[in-house]
Amino acid sequence: MHDVRNNVCFHCGLPLSEASSSIQKHNESSKPKYVMDIGGEQCEMCCFGCLCAAQTIVDAGLEVFYSNRDAFSESPDSLPGINTEDLGYYDSSSFTKKYVQSDSNLSLVTLMVMGISCTACAWLIDKTLRRLDGVVADMNAANHRLTLKWDPEKTTLSGIIQVLINLGYRIAPYTPDDHEEMMKKQGQQSLKRLGVAGLGSMQVMMFAVGLYAGAIQGIMEEYQVFLRYVSLLVATVVVIYSARPFFYSAFRAVKKMHFNMDLPVSIAIGLAYIASVGNTVSQQGDVYFDSVCMFTFFLLITRHIEFTTRKKSYLNALSHSYSLPQHYALLDEQLQIQSSVEADQLREGDVFQIKAGQTVPVDALILSGVSSLDEALITGEPLPLMKQKGDTVHGGSNNIEAPLYVRTLKVAKDSTLFNIMRLIDRAQSEKPAGVRFADKIASYFVLGILLVASGVAIVWWQLDSSRVLAITLSVLVISCPCALSLATPSAMAAAVSALAKKGFLVTKGNTLESLSEVSHVVFDKTGTITTGKLSLQSTRLYSELDVEQVMSIAKALEKHSEHPIAKVFTETPDDMFQPALHVEDIKVFPGRGVQGKVAGKLYRIGKLDFILEDDFFKASFDEIIDDQASFFLAEQKQAIAGFELGDSLRPDVNETLQGLKYKGIKTHLISGDPHPSVITFGNSLGMDKVMNNALPADKVAWIKSLQDKGAVVAMVGDGINDAPSLKISQVSVAMGAMGEGADLAKTSSDSVIMNRHLSTLLLAIDQAVRSKKIIRQNYTWAILYNVSVLPLAASGLVAPYWSALGMSLSSLFVVLNSFRLMRINDSKSQIQESTTMGLPPQGSSQKLSQEQAQAQANAGLLK
Amino acid sequence: MSVIYFLVPIGLVMLGLAIWAFIWAVNNHQFEDMENKGQQILYDDKEERQALEKEDKIKSNNKEHL
Numbered sequence: 001m002h003d004v005r006n007n008v009c010f011h012c013g014l015p016l017s018e019a020s021s022s023i024q025k026h027n028e029s030s031k032p033k034y035v036m037d038i039g040g041e042q043c044e045m046c047c048f049g050c051l052c053a054a055q056t057i058v059d060a061g062l063e064v065f066y067s068n069r070d071a072f073s074e075s076p077d078s079l080p081g082i083n084t085e086d087l088g089y090y091d092s093s094s095f096t097k098k099y100v101q102s103d104s105n106l107s108l109v110t111l112m113v114m115g116i117s118c119t120a121c122a123w124l125i126d127k128t129l130r131r132l133d134g135v136v137a138d139m140n141a142a143n144h145r146l147t148l149k150w151d152p153e154k155t156t157l158s159g160i161i162q163v164l165i166n167l168g169y170r171i172a173p174y175t176p177d178d179h180e181e182m183m184k185k186q187g188q189q190s191l192k193r194l195g196v197a198g199l200g201s202m203q204v205m206m207f208a209v210g211l212y213a214g215a216i217q218g219i220m221e222e223y224q225v226f227l228r229y230v231s232l233l234v235a236t237v238v239v240i241y242s243a244r245p246f247f248y249s250a251f252r253a254v255k256k257m258h259f260n261m262d263l264p265v266s267i268a269i270g271l272a273y274i275a276s277v278g279n280t281v282s283q284q285g286d287v288y289f290d291s292v293c294m295f296t297f298f299l300l301i302t303r304h305i306e307f308t309t310r311k312k313s314y315l316n317a318l319s320h321s322y323s324l325p326q327h328y329a330l331l332d333e334q335l336q337i338q339s340s341v342e343a344d345q346l347r348e349g350d351v352f353q354i355k356a357g358q359t360v361p362v363d364a365l366i367l368s369g370v371s372s373l374d375e376a377l378i379t380g381e382p383l384p385l386m387k388q389k390g391d392t393v394h395g396g397s398n399n400i401e402a403p404l405y406v407r408t409l410k411v412a413k414d415s416t417l418f419n420i421m422r423l424i425d426r427a428q429s430e431k432p433a434g435v436r437f438a439d440k441i442a443s444y445f446v447l448g449i450l451l452v453a454s455g456v457a458i459v460w461w462q463l464d465s466s467r468v469l470a471i472t473l474s475v476l477v478i479s480c481p482c483a484l485s486l487a488t489p490s491a492m493a494a495a496v497s498a499l500a501k502k503g504f505l506v507t508k509g510n511t512l513e514s515l516s517e518v519s520h521v522v523f524d525k526t527g528t529i530t531t532g533k534l535s536l537q538s539t540r541l542y543s544e545l546d547v548e549q550v551m552s553i554a555k556a557l558e559k560h561s562e563h564p565i566a567k568v569f570t571e572t573p574d575d576m577f578q579p580a581l582h583v584e585d586i587k588v589f590p591g592r593g594v595q596g597k598v599a600g601k602l603y604r605i606g607k608l609d610f611i612l613e614d615d616f617f618k619a620s621f622d623e624i625i626d627d628q629a630s631f632f633l634a635e636q637k638q639a640i641a642g643f644e645l646g647d648s649l650r651p652d653v654n655e656t657l658q659g660l661k662y663k664g665i666k667t668h669l670i671s672g673d674p675h676p677s678v679i680t681f682g683n684s685l686g687m688d689k690v691m692n693n694a695l696p697a698d699k700v701a702w703i704k705s706l707q708d709k710g711a712v713v714a715m716v717g718d719g720i721n722d723a724p725s726l727k728i729s730q731v732s733v734a735m736g737a738m739g740e741g742a743d744l745a746k747t748s749s750d751s752v753i754m755n756r757h758l759s760t761l762l763l764a765i766d767q768a769v770r771s772k773k774i775i776r777q778n779y780t781w782a783i784l785y786n787v788s789v790l791p792l793a794a795s796g797l798v799a800p801y802w803s804a805l806g807m808s809l810s811s812l813f814v815v816l817n818s819f820r821l822m823r824i825n826d827s828k829s830q831i832q833e834s835t836t837m838g839l840p841p842q843g844s845s846q847k848l849s850q851e852q853a854q855a856q857a858n859a860g861l862l863k
Numbered sequence: 864m865s866v867i868y869f870l871v872p873i874g875l876v877m878l879g880l881a882i883w884a885f886i887w888a889v890n891n892h893q894f895e896d897m898e899n900k901g902q903q904i905l906y907d908d909k910e911e912r913q914a915l916e917k918e919d920k921i922k923s924n925n926k927e928h929l
Contacts, residue, residue, distance in 0.1 A: 064910045068902075123906045140896045188889050195885040203878050207871075223864055230871055234878070 009046035010038070011054045011168070013072030038063055049076035053168030060131075062124060069120035071501065076115070076168040087158040089327050094340050099173040100157075106136070106149045109157065114170040116144045117501075121169075128163060135160060143315045145174060183311050190307055194300045197242035200234050201293035207231045208290035221283075228280045228287055235289040239273050243296045259446040261482060264453070268476035269295060272800065275469050286470060291800040295477055298808030302482060305815055306490050312497050328361060329353040335368070335405055350408045354399045362395045364406035370590045374398040386590065401561070401590045445786075449479045456794045467796055474793040478803035479786050483810040487778035490818035495771040498822045503755030504764045511750040514730040516768035517712045521660055521761070522703060522725070524717035525671035525678065528735055528758070529685070530647040536568050540642040550641045554633055556581040557594045557605045565631060566594075568645060603640075605633045652759040657686055659762040666711075670694045670702055670725075699725035716753075716761065733761060763824060771821050778814045785810045 008014060034045040036054055045051045053076055057065055089095055101108045116122065122141035129137035134154030138147040150160060161171050207227045214224055243266075250266040253259060272288040272295075279285035327340045331351045343361030346352065351367065354360055360373070370388040375397040387393060393406060457472040496506045506512060523529050539547055551569070558566035560583070586596040593606015604611050607630065611617050617634045631643040660667050666689075669682040674693040682690030691702060703713050703725055715729035726732035732750045735758075753760050789806060792798050798806070888894065 061914065062910065064906065064913050068906050068909065119902045120906065123903050126903065127907075127910075142896045191889050191894060192886050195889070196882055199878060199881050199885065203874065206874075220864070223867065226867070226871070230875065233875070 009050050009072075009075070010036075010043035010066075011045050011050035011073050012075035014046050014075055038066065047075065049168065052076070052166065056166040056168075057124065060128060062127060065120050065124045068123065069118050071117040073117055073121065073168060074115040076170075086327075087161060089340055090157045090161055092327075092340055094327070094342070094345070095157075095173070098342070098345075103149060105151065105153075107152050107157070108147070108149050110174040111146045111148060111161075112172045112174045113139070113144050113146050113164065114172065115168060116141060124167060125164065125169070128167060129160065132160065132163065142312070143180075146171075180315070187307065187311055190300070190304050193242040193245070194297070194304050197238050197293065197297040197300050200238040200242070201290070201297045203234050204231050204238075204290050204293045207234075211287075225280075225283060228289075231287065231289040232277060232280050235273065235276070235292050238293045238296055239269060242300060243269050243292075246296075246299070259443045259450075261446055261480065261484070263446055264449050264476050264480055265295075265299065265482075267450075267453075268473060268480070271469070271476070272473050285466075288470075288473060288800050291473070291477070291804050294801060295804040295807070298804060298811070299480075299482060302486060302808070302811040302815055306486060306493060312493075326359055326361065328358070329355075331405065346408050346411060348408055348411055352406060352408070354393075354404045354406060356399055356401055356403060358399050360393045360395055360397045360399055360406075362408050363410045364393050364395075364408050366391050366393060367405045367407055369402055369404040371402040371404050372400045372590060374400055402588075445484060449476070452479070452790065452794070460796070470800060471793070471796045473800045474796075474798050474803040475790065477800060478789050478793045478798060478806055480807050482807060483782035483785065483814045484779070486811055486814050486818075487782055488775055490815045491771050491775045491778060491821055494818045494821040495767055498824050499764055499767055500754075502760060502763055502824055503753065503757065504760050504767075505752040505754050506750070506764075511731055512768040512771055514712060515714065515751075515765055516772040518665055518714045518731060518765060520666045520668060520706055520711045520713045522668045522670055522699075522706075522713055522715045522729065523687075524699075524715075525669060525673055525682075526647060527718040528716050529650065529653055529669065531650055534565060534568050534645050535648045537644040537646040537648075540644070542639040542641060545640055550633060552581055553598050553603060554605055554641075554643075556583045556598055557586075557596050557603060557633075559583075560586050560596070561588050561594050565645065568643075601635050603633060603635050606631065608632055650756075650758050652757055653685065656758045656762060659759065660765075661686070663762075663765065665765075668702075668706075670699050672696075696724050700728050703729050714761075716758075733764075767821070767824060774817060774821055778817055781817070782810065782814060 034048060034051040036043050036045065036051060036058070038054065038058055043054070045054060050073075053073070057063060096107075099109055113125065119141045122139040125139045125146065126137060129135050129139075129148075132155060134151035136149040140146070148157075148160065150157065164171055207230055210227050211219070211224065211231075213219075214227075246262045246265045246269065249260065250262040253263060269292055272292045275285075276287040276289050276292070279287050327342050328346070329352060330338045330341050330346075331353060332338055333351065335351070335353075337353070341350075341352070346362055352364075354364075356371065366387060366389050368389055370386065372386050373393055375385060375394060387404075392409065393399070393404065395410075453472055453475045456475050457468055460468045460471050492512060495512055499506060539550065541547065541550065545553075554569045558569040581598050584597040585602075586594065588594050589606070589610065593604060593610040595602065595604045597603070602616070604614070604617050611632055611634050616636060617638075631645055633640045633643070657667055667687050668689040668691070669678070669685070669687045670691045671678045671682075672694055676692065678692035679690050691698070694702065703715065706713050707728075707730075712731075713729040714731040714733060715726050716733045716735065717726055718735040726734065734752045735756060751764070785806075789798070789803075793803055
């Protein structure tokens with residue numbers, strides 16, 4: 001599929017306008033375009049990352065990748081960022097000790113590759129790595145795992161990883177997962193059972209053909225006995241080896257006084273087998289070895305398919321939960337670097353360095369250094385806090401600005417972050433686990449079948465005792481509620497794995513069921529409706545300098561600061577403003593601002609109080625009272641510019657809200673932001689209800705009051721401060737991206753929007769509604785089938801092997817019907833189509849967006 | 864018909880071999896990546912063909928120039 005669509009990135013398929021949204025506001029015309037010539041076509045990319053990846057692929061002569069793939073690649077920008085200097089860690093002795101094995105003179109490591117979207121990705125990786133000297137690679141597309149062997153004398157691991165990064169993928173060392181190992185073993189076991197049953201059935205069927213033919217044309221007693229004994233031999237292997245799980249499961253269930261569908265299955269298999277053995281030995285009556293084997297084989301097929309889908313969706317979830325390894329420089333008492341370690345290797349009392357941009361791994365005491373820390377994850381406080389020597393930093397917060405030298409107070413397992421995680425775990429396990437609908441039905445059904453079967457047996461005992469066994473078997477087999485019990489799980493597995501591919505990860509069992517009934521969606525503001533990243537909303541000029549001059553000065557100064565606000569200025573591309581200016585006498589005040597000399601003049605950039613603090617700059621600022629701008633640039637006694645910073649709206653908010661409205665779902669905005677402008681902002685978006693200044697407890701109360709009125713509430717939020725409200729709503733959706741570390745909101749929610757596109761929620765709701773429909777179809781089919789064939793079997797019209805076939809076909813029908821959910825028609829056009837239909841007329845929506853821009857501007861940064 | 868006393872045991876032995884081979888394959892992870900490996904050869908093929916086409920184009924272009 002050579003997918004060249006308009007307005008989407010050629011490489012990753014994201015909408016084109018989105019990536020450069022922070023720049024647009026200034027200068028629409030100079031918006032940089034990333035265009036490349038691939039195979040004679042002009043292909044437009046959304047960002048620099050995609051362009052680089054495409055360039056690497058084309059340069060390697062592998063552009064055929066684009067025609068082979070059947071899904072867009074993941075945007076490199078949506079994957080966790082990497083610092084090129086950090087790559088050295090992969091060659092360090094501490095990494096080697098932890099992950100790398102040695103195989104004769106080759107080194108061996110297993111890596112998790114993030115960003116694999118289809119088999120063509122695996123081909124691309126295989127192909128590229130094979131060209132490297134001294135590297136043997138095996139890329140598994142199913143579990144996204146790369147087994148790498150390399151010759152340490154010819155190349156380095158960091159070199160190999162650099163190649164993968166250039167292709168647009170990210171790497172994390174693979175750490176074995178117990179559940180996955182278990183599933184793998186289970187999968188192998190089930191495949192072996194299936195294979196033995198299949199081969200055995202074929203063999204027994206062959207003997208059975210001989211026996212049936214013999215029954216019609218006559219067969220010498222001696223041959224008949226021989227064939228029966230041979231069939232007995234093969235069937236015994238199948239029953240003992242392949243059918244064992246049915247017996248175990250039925251036995252376990254009966255012990256708990258509970259009826260599952262393995263009970264009639266076991267009874268049917270056991271009864272048929274024992275009766276056949278008896279008849280073989282006594283040399284009279286019929287044998288059913290063929291039916292026994294076939295029945296086992298067909299049951300195993302449907303189960304294996306269901307298991308494989310389940311395993312796939314688990315692996316999918318797993319590969320999304322990986323994050324890049326964070327490592328820290330371990331120091332001695334003189335603060336000299338000793339070695340690098342990972343968080344779980346830190347011991348109490350260790351002194352180490354937390355670089356700017358790193359996550360704080362454990363609770364620790366600052367020995368030296370001043371920096372701002374983002375504790376949003378733990379406290380919900382959105383603005384960074386300044387911390388210095390003597391302060392404690394909490395595990396899970398983010399070090400933003402400057403390196404800190406700290407001493408470990410508590411090891412990773414006892415740190416704040418992990419304690420909160422444990423609390424959430426506990427809350428989760430205390431949730432009453434509802435008995436699943438399907439199990440309940442199947443349980444009654446099984447009881448019914450057993451009663452009917454014994455009734456039929458008693459009746460036929462009176463009528464014709466020679467046919468009792470055959471008919472009872474037929475009844476048991478044909479009415480086996482396999483299809484019934486597969487109805488929900490097969491549909492769920494298919495729906496969930498399809499959604500995972502579209503960037504919506506479902507982590508809890510009944511999420512889709514609740515999602516299909518959602519009546520209210522409650523949004524959090526920061527980080528959900530907005531991107532949660534600061535951007536420049538507008539610039540005010542107070543001197544004769546123009547915007548470009550001001551921006552280039554601001555950029556030159558802020559380049560030296562790590563504060564999040566600095567990024568607003570430094571992330572604008574170079575070509576947009578004048579060539580970079582040279583700065584002298586630079587002085588960074590962590591958490592407050594920057595001062596420096598540009599072309600001989602001294603400038604200061606930062607918050608108002610920082611600038612006013614020094615009399616050198618003071619004077620003219622006294623006149624400027626501007627409640628919008630929050631960040632200023634000044635020179636001697638002269639204000640130059642004020643910057644209004646804010647949080648920008650996610651690009652697909654409108655689309656999402658209108659889509660929800662079209663579905664008849666109410667939308668609410670609850671924000672912790674105390675500023676009244678939130679109300680206008682929310683109203684301008686077309687939210688049904690807006691609430692500002694909401695504490696976590698208020699959010700919970702709000703949702704509870706909705707639920708009391710019978711609403712099914714889905715809460716969309718991010719951050720740990722949303723955790724209580726996420727927990728109380730029927731469906732919780734967290735915004736997050738893969739590889740972003742152990743985000744608490746993510747771990748406590750029912751589902752995660754991995755691709756950070758709010759509109760994915762629409763897709764998920766659609767899918768949930770569809771799966772509900774398909775599950776209903778499955779139930780209807782299964783019940784209808786069982787009810788209609790039961791009388792036929794009971795009246796003795798169906799031979800046991802036909803009933804085995806019928807039962808299997810019915811299950812297969814259910815599984816195939818569920819597989820329809822594997823496909824999602826996600827073409828944006830469809831969503832847009834449906835949204836425009838439910839929209840107010842064009843004119844008013846135009847106006848809406850203007851109001852919105854205004855309201856958004858008002859809401860900016862006033863948290 | 865007495866030949867079945869000879870043929871059926873042979874059949875059973877072959878069944879045994881087939882089961883052994885299958886279990887060996889499963890234990891050696893032969894079924895782990897069903898999607899990828901099958902497609903790889905096709906991708907390689909396409910890539911080669913595209914490279915050849917490219918060469919042809921260059922050649923014919925060169926001829927035109929001559």
